[in-house]
Amino acid sequence: MKRFSRPAWIALIVFLLVFMSFFVALGSLKTFLARRELSSQAAMMLRGFREGYERARLDLEKLQPVEELNCRDEISDVLARRNFDDLYVRWFGVARDGNVICGGSRVGISLSDSRAHQIDDVWSLLSVRGPGGTDNLVVVERRGDTLYLALLEPLLFDFLHSVDCRDCASYRFIVKADPLVEMKSKDTSSPSVISHTVEGVRLGTYMRFTLSGTQQYVDGFAIPGRFLAAAIAAIAAAALAFALYWYLMRRASMGFLIEQGVKRGEFVPYYQPIVDSRDRSVLGAEALVRWITRDGEPIPPGQFIPYSEENHLTEPITEQLVERIMEDIKRLGWQDTNRFVSINAVAEQITDSPFCEKLIRRLAESQIPAKNFSVEITERHQFSDLERGRAALRYLVDAGIEIKLDDAGTGFGGFSYVQELPIGTLKIDKMFIDTLQREGGDPKREVLFAIIEFAKAARLKVIAEGVETEEQVARLKDAGVYAIQGFVYARPMPAVEFIRWMQAR
16 A cells, blocks of 8 residues: 655644534534525515515406406306416405405405405405415405405415424514504424514515524534535635645655755756956856756756755755866866865855765865865854854865855854854855945945955955946956956856856957
8 A cells, every 4th residue: 555645644634633623613504504594485485475466466457347357156267267377376356345246266265354454545455364274365456346356375384495394483474554464374382593584675565574493493404514514624624734735745845856856966066257357367166056957957046945955955965066066177177276166055064964074085085186176155044053163164274175255244144254264255245246336325335345345454355246247347346356256257157168168268
């Protein structure tokens, strides 16, 4: 069986924890589902009554006078057909003096037992008791002494969600008239715990419908509620776990790719020359690490250098770089010159790894003079133990390797590094060099000249990094800085191009 990766286990644990937390927090959503179903049913039932009421009024307005209804023995074929044409009306009829004189059929209702509710001068409602004791409403249109009647279909429960008992819900229906029309179902056996009210106006008549449910009705949604809570918790947990898994795999995959890149020898040095601006002679070069995959695709340094530094993967990359640099020094023929190649190393690498010992041993094995190699440290990565850092760097200096302080003035150490560590050269960061092309008084320009003066006073060599224009070169020359590194002379280039560039000079 294939083993789970560490990110997969972490994501699985997070999924379970988030799922349980959400599920417990949500509890059963039975009340939510019950309210939703109740509101849907209330709206549906009121809508049905409104449409029936409106349709009844429209149909009554279209009815011919009673003389044209062809009534025989109080039965009219015309009204009988209308009974079948209208879904909301059970019966049409005509009455005078409280008696039905014509109808679509014989119905078991008595107008003498009804109660009239006036809406306006033409329209009214009758509350009548139908067979079985059900409440019924009759829409009435008055034409002189004749009443045209439409018996509406009664309000019936028709829940989309079946519950254990029909007595678990009740309704109350009010229609504005004079006096007020009120219809309600029989009371439930237990008190209601939820209710929903819908209201509106049709044809100038206000209606309000309230539907209520008991605890037993709510409990009928317990199982669907638990399923819904589980679904929501699962979706939330899955989304969070997937995001975490993606993040961890992305980080883990970068580490894996770096390890594969080291095995395949994909990390190579790109050389940027350092030139003496007085005679354009080459003093040396800085070796910058580049990752070129076996497919020839370059991976930007910003994607892998910070990751490799945070996850202690710089050592194998540096070892691979050192091997290639030593080969290139021999190809360049610099062993019998004072030219150098600088390589970058972070504070942790200096103090917590065998980097220094390995470097000196490899130089001896390759028969390359230590003066052809220098190590650049940066203020941006602070030495956690300055004493150990000083001892490690002194070991390199005693072997003949020069130490350069990169990005001078931009990081944690400041000039205390120069006082505490065996620094031989200051490299001025591009941030300060850029001020030489700006108009006005940039405060960093004063810092630039202060660094230069400090270096002179401390008898340190100075290299200006990131120099891009001849104007900057001229101003640095005026300040006594001649070692120039930047696009003004050359961009970083692979070994083959650098060798060609050197031969062309």
